[in-house]
Amino acid sequence: MKLLNSQRGVGLIEVMVTVLILSTSLLGLAALQSQALQYNHSAYMRSQANILAQDIFERLRANREKLSEYEIALDDDTPTGGSSHAQTDLAEWRGLLSQRLPEGTGQIACDADNLCTVTVQWGEEDSTGTGNDAGTSSFQYMTRI
Incomplete structure (x- = not known):
């Protein structure tokens, strides 16, 4: 009888430890999934920047005799007329x-040797995904037209 009395509550402690370990593991898994989604979105943005840079390079190649008309700075207004x-x-x-x-x-x-540099810049969200500004990302692409 004494042996049974000293063992009371041991099963409950084992279950509580198991629940603690399991909940900690699930929280870690959720954080890992959140980071994976954030990195995936960032990679998607970089892919879009790459596609759009290649788009303007093709437009430059199609109208290479007018390269000087394509020069625009990051803070310049977008042309409205055609x-x-x-x-x-x-x-x-x-x-x-x-x-x-x-x-x-x-x-x-673009310089005199027809070496053109395209810079694409965009805003990044912070890790919470609430739209708070976490800074900007920028890529530069260079090619000879």
Whole structure:
């Protein structure tokens, strides 16, 4: 009888320890899943930036005799009119940047040797996903047209 009395509550303690270990593991798994989703979204944004940079490079190649008309800085206003083919291309490209990337904008600079640099910049969300600004990401692409 004494042996049974000294063993009372041991099963309950084992169950409580098991629940503690299981809940800690599930919290870790949830944090891991959250990070994976954040990294996946960031990779998607980089893919969109790459596609849009290649898009403007193709537009530049199609109108290579007017490269100087395509130059635009990050803080310049987007052309609104279609008075030239270059302005139409820039307006469409900047529109795509703002649609596909949060706070997306772009810059184009070409030198005398037809070496063009395209910069694509967009805002990143913080890890909570609430839209709080966690900074900006920026990529530069260079090619000879």
